Amino acid sequence: LAALFWETLRLLHKVRPAIIFQETAAFETGLLCGLKGSARFVYRVAHDMDIDRKFISYKPWVGKIYEFGLRNADQVIAQTRYQQDMLKAHYGRDSVIVRNAQEIPDHGGLLPISRRSKILWIGRLTDMKRPRHFLDLAKANPNRSFVLAGNYEDRTPYVRSLLEEIARIPNLEAHWFLNWRDVLSLYRDAAAFVVTSDPAGEGFPNVVVEAMKFGCPLYSLSWDRDELIASQQLGRIFNGDVPLFISELESFLADHQGLERFSSNAYKYASTYNNIANAMREYRRIFQDLL
Numbered sequence: 001l002a003a004l005f006w007e008t009l010r011l012l013h014k015v016r017p018a019i020i021f022q023e024t025a026a027f028e029t030g031l032l033c034g035l036k037g038s039a040r041f042v043y044r045v046a047h048d049m050d051i052d053r054k055f056i057s058y059k060p061w062v063g064k065i066y067e068f069g070l071r072n073a074d075q076v077i078a079q080t081r082y083q084q085d086m087l088k089a090h091y092g093r094d095s096v097i098v099r100n101a102q103e104i105p106d107h108g109g110l111l112p113i114s115r116r117s118k119i120l121w122i123g124r125l126t127d128m129k130r131p132r133h134f135l136d137l138a139k140a141n142p143n144r145s146f147v148l149a150g151n152y153e154d155r156t157p158y159v160r161s162l163l164e165e166i167a168r169i170p171n172l173e174a175h176w177f178l179n180w181r182d183v184l185s186l187y188r189d190a191a192a193f194v195v196t197s198d199p200a201g202e203g204f205p206n207v208v209v210e211a212m213k214f215g216c217p218l219y220s221l222s223w224d225r226d227e228l229i230a231s232q233q234l235g236r237i238f239n240g241d242v243p244l245f246i247s248e249l250e251s252f253l254a255d256h257q258g259l260e261r262f263s264s265n266a267y268k269y270a271s272t273y274n275n276i277a278n279a280m281r282e283y284r285r286i287f288q289d290l291l
Helices: 002-015 027-034 054-058 060-072 081-091 132-140 157-167 180-187 206-213 225-232 242-247 249-254 256-273 276-290
Strands: 019-023 040-044 075-078 118-124 145-151 172-176 190-195 218-220 235-237
Touching: 002 027, 019 027, 027 040, 027 060, 040 060, 040 276, 054 060, 060 081, 075 081, 075 276, 081 225, 118 132, 118 180, 118 206, 132 145, 132 157, 132 242, 145 180, 157 172, 180 190, 180 206, 190 206, 190 249, 206 218, 206 256, 225 235, 225 256, 242 249, 249 256
Parallel strands: 019 040, 040 075, 118 145, 118 190, 145 172, 190 218, 218 235
Antiparallel strands: none
């Protein structure tokens, strides 16, 4: 930590930034805020656990340093209204929303939803992502084609058990440690994108933005931050009802008009709210207001 302190101090002295931007709860949040000098410090929330007090319960000492940075930041940026509410409730902090943003592909280059056939899941093999629900979905629908693109850090007993189970599911195609471009190519043939994550640990997952920008209907077990899926008609949300989540997939896919509507709405939402050009305008406005 001492080396990090002096290296950060030397870097800030050399660069002399007007604005320091940092994301994700960490020791560096407090460090950068404390060493900012005349610069403005901007913190952006990455995960809900950054601001629901879970981080400080997991890492009390680091959490106190992090919370110093959060409380004293010149501006705080949230991803969702839920995060705004948590910041106000737990820290008394006002914030602005800048949604996760990406380049949006041309709609004319996307495969029509009627010609797509895969059911897609993308994520890390962790308890929070709850991939086993996706495996159960594949096993319960043997006539459908499922694709899992994942990664993992270590072959823990939990990961080994998942890998063994995946290998036994004939209608499940698995890809590991794909590069970014290969991952994006999987969305193009996805008739539905499945979300099984525990919403308590997520912010606004980048994979959801990626799925929407390729016009993938969303099929979510629990996650629906800011009631986005329900209010914008982007797919189905099951509020944690696992049996219904498992049993309703076939009827969801058989509703061709519904899939067309969900696909169109998803693409339109991403084009409007997750467009990187719009996000850059928001950041420019925020930074200019601070200077």
